[in-house]
Amino acid sequence: MKLIRDEYGFSKGRRGPVIPSPGKTRITIFLDDDIIEAFRTKAEAEGKGYQTLINEALRAAIQPENAPITQKTLRRIIREELHTA
Template sequence: MKRHDDSDPLDQEIDFSQAHRGPAITPERDKTRVTISLDTAVVDWFREQVPENGGSYQTLINEALKVHINQQQSRNDLEQTLRRVLREELDARQAA
């Protein structure tokens, strides 16, 4: 038969009078906690990348999204530059 041990934390009363509701870990200042449904295959692929790349699968997904955003912005910048150059060239030809 097991003897009652006062040093066992499970046998002690816990005082929750100073406890607060909310997340146990506050997200970083520039992070937003969201719930999102992703394809299982997508999540599995990112989880498989963790041993090689480090971090967590969530960090890898976040990095992939940032790369995608940067590519979209670069493509939009390139498109705007091309449109400007074409307009300038057309205007120059019409003026000549």
Template structure:
């Protein structure tokens, strides 16, 4: 398995992007990113053990640790607790059964 958790990594790993331009230099792409981007690049310090947990969970699920961290922050900001997530998951599972 690749060290990179992005599922598309292997598909594009060998491509040459040396002549690629930043999105900001291509007006149509810059407009699309502004309209649909919705994310900001930040730098923050996280405890090593916390980061390791998110990376391990991402590895197990085949996802990206940054996406998992973003979802956890979103849930916290919205006041969603682990108990809420568990209840909702159980409801969905019982409804499907």
């Protein structure tokens, strides 16, 4: 019987993804279950990945000027513009 180790040499193998993800870093983070579930639900509705939505939320938190305009913000802007016109 021939063993698999006789056919394949894994001595130079490395752990991790086969294809690197430039600009991405794998981390371990603990988030509350309700937060994860909310992002998963929203991601499914929008057809995106939940990690993508978490990235967008974190990016908006550190760069509020680049955050998407919410309905509440848009209404405030319209009211201000109508009031000054």
